[in-house]
Amino acid sequence: MKELKINKKYLLLKNWWENIELTNYEKSFFNSEIISFNQQLFRFKEKQIRIGVYGKSGVGKSSFLNSLLEKDIFKTNIINGTTREIQSEFWTLKDQTLNIELLDSPGFDFCNIKFSDKVYSCINDSDLVLFLVSGDVNRNELNKISSLIKDGKKIIIILNKIDLFNKNDLKEIKENIKSKLPKDLNIPIILNNGKNLKYYLTKIINQYGEIFLTLNSLQLADKLFLKIKEQRLKRRQKLAQSTIGKFSTIKASAVALNPFILFDVAGSFALDTALIRELSKIYGLKLKGESTRKIFKNISINNLYLGVTQVGVNTSLNLIKKVILLSAPFTNGLSLLPYGPIAIIQAAIAVQSTKILGKLAAKEIFIRSKASFMDPAIMIQNMTFHDPDIYNHINIYFSNRNLNNNFVSILP
Ligand SMILES: Nc1nc2c(ncn2[C@@H]2O[C@H](COP(=O)(O)OP(=O)(O)OP(=O)(O)O)[C@@H](O)[C@H]2O)c(=O)[nH]1
Ligand SMILES: [Mg+2]
Known part of the structure; x- marks a missing residue:
C-alpha cells in the first residue's frame, strides 16, 4: 500500500x-x-x-x-x-x-x-x-x-x-x-x-x-x-515591454484614426486577448483558451480602471506628448492634435490601460502557468498530512515561497 x-x-x-x-x-x-x-x-x-x-x-x-x-x-x-x-x-x-x-x-x-x-x-x-x-x-x-x-x-x-x-x-x-x-x-x-x-x-x-x-x-x-520561470520573465522582459508598447500604440492609433467614435478602453477585448496570447508565447508558457479567460477574470477590471482613471484625471502633458509621438508612425504622421483633447486623452488612456494590462497579465501568466496538468506545488497541496507538525512546516514553505517571489522588478 x-x-x-x-x-x-x-x-x-x-x-x-x-x-x-x-x-x-x-x-x-x-x-x-x-x-x-x-x-x-x-x-x-x-x-x-x-x-x-x-x-x-x-x-x-x-x-x-x-x-x-x-x-x-x-x-x-x-x-x-x-x-x-x-x-x-x-x-x-x-x-x-x-x-x-x-x-x-x-x-x-x-x-x-x-x-x-x-x-x-x-x-x-x-x-x-x-x-x-x-x-x-x-x-x-x-x-x-x-x-x-x-x-x-x-x-x-x-x-x-x-x-x-x-x-x-x-x-x-x-x-x-x-x-x-x-x-x-x-x-x-x-x-x-x-x-x-x-x-x-x-x-x-x-x-x-x-x-x-x-x-x-x-x-x-x-x-x-x-x-526557470523567473529567469524567463527576466530574459524576456524587454521583448514583453516592446510588445506591450506595440499593442498600446495600435490602440492609440485606433483612436487617432477614429477620433469621433468613442473608444471603449475596457471593451477592446480582442486586442487585449491577443496581447495576453502574445505575452504567454513570449514567456514560452502554455496557456489554453480557458486559461486566457481565467487570466482576464483574475485581472480585476477595477485595477485596470483605477490606473486608468488616475491617468484620465491627471493626464499630464508629458504623457500626451508621448502619445502623439508614439502614434505618429501608425497614423502615417497624422497628428492627433487636430482632433482635440478628447482624442488625446482617449489615446493616453489606451496606452496606459494596455501597459497596466500587460503587467498584470505577465504576473498572472507567471503564477498560473504549469508545465503540464500536474504541478509539484499542487501535488504538495494535494497530499494529506495527518501530522500537524508536517502541515505547519509545509505552510511555512508556501508562505516563504510567495514572499520570495518579488515579481515587480522583472515584470514588463
Ligand atoms: N566530550 C565529548 N566530546 C565529543 C563528543 N563527540 C565528539 N567529541 C569530540 O569533539 C571533537 C570534535 O569532534 P568531530 O566529530 O571531529 O567534530 P565535527 O563536528 O565533525 O568537526 P569538524 O569536522 O571539524 O566540523 C573530537 O575531539 C571528539 O572526540 C561527545 O559526545 N562528548
Ligand atoms: Mg567532522
Whole structure:
C-alpha cells in the first residue's frame, strides 16, 4: 500500500519533468541545478532518503555519525575543521524499506564563504537535516537554522556532548534553544544519549521517511521550476515591454484614426486577448483558451480602471506628448492634435490601460502557468498530512515561497 503511493508520486513527478520544454539556453544556464534535480529524482525512484548532518565545526558531527554507523568511517579530531568536504555513507537498518544515505559536512563556520554556500545548498537539498549543537545556540547557528526553515527544510536539532553538562544544565540549554525557535513549528530538540537517539531516529525514519523523501522531491521540483520561470520573465522582459508598447500604440492609433467614435478602453477585448496570447508565447508558457479567460477574470477590471482613471484625471502633458509621438508612425504622421483633447486623452488612456494590462497579465501568466496538468506545488497541496507538525512546516514553505517571489522588478 505504502509502496504504491511513493511509486505513483514518483511517476507523476517524472512525467511532469519530462513535459517541461526547456530551451538550450535554459539547459545550459541551469545545468548544475538540473543535474542535482535529476539525482534527486533518481533517489526518489530508488527510495533513497538522504539525511544531512550540519552544524558548526567541532560540535561532533563526524563522531556522531560514526556512532550511528558503529564504525569509524569519518575522520574526527579535537582540532576544528577536520572534515573538509561533504562525504556520504549508507546506513543499513534492519527491516527498513528505504535506503538511508548519511551526509557528513564540514563545519559551516570553517570554510570560505563560497564553499560554505555550496555546503549549505547540498545540505539544503537533503530530505532531512540533523542540526548538531553542543550547547546553547549562538547567533550564527540560529541564522542557519532559520535559513533552513525558510527554505522549507525539515530539521531535527540534536544536542551533542551531553556528558559535559549536568542534568539541570541540559534542561536549561534545551529550554533556551526552544525559546529561540519559532513556536508553531515544534522543531524537535533531542539529546544525543547514544542508543535512545538511535532508536528515536529509526522510529522517525520508519514513520516519516517516505513523506520526507516525497515532500523534498516535490519541493526541489517546485523551486527549480520557479527559478526557470523567473529567469524567463527576466530574459524576456524587454521583448514583453516592446510588445506591450506595440499593442498600446495600435490602440492609440485606433483612436487617432477614429477620433469621433468613442473608444471603449475596457471593451477592446480582442486586442487585449491577443496581447495576453502574445505575452504567454513570449514567456514560452502554455496557456489554453480557458486559461486566457481565467487570466482576464483574475485581472480585476477595477485595477485596470483605477490606473486608468488616475491617468484620465491627471493626464499630464508629458504623457500626451508621448502619445502623439508614439502614434505618429501608425497614423502615417497624422497628428492627433487636430482632433482635440478628447482624442488625446482617449489615446493616453489606451496606452496606459494596455501597459497596466500587460503587467498584470505577465504576473498572472507567471503564477498560473504549469508545465503540464500536474504541478509539484499542487501535488504538495494535494497530499494529506495527518501530522500537524508536517502541515505547519509545509505552510511555512508556501508562505516563504510567495514572499520570495518579488515579481515587480522583472515584470514588463
Ligand atoms: N566530550 C565529548 N566530546 C565529543 C563528543 N563527540 C565528539 N567529541 C569530540 O569533539 C571533537 C570534535 O569532534 P568531530 O566529530 O571531529 O567534530 P565535527 O563536528 O565533525 O568537526 P569538524 O569536522 O571539524 O566540523 C573530537 O575531539 C571528539 O572526540 C561527545 O559526545 N562528548
Ligand atoms: Mg567532522
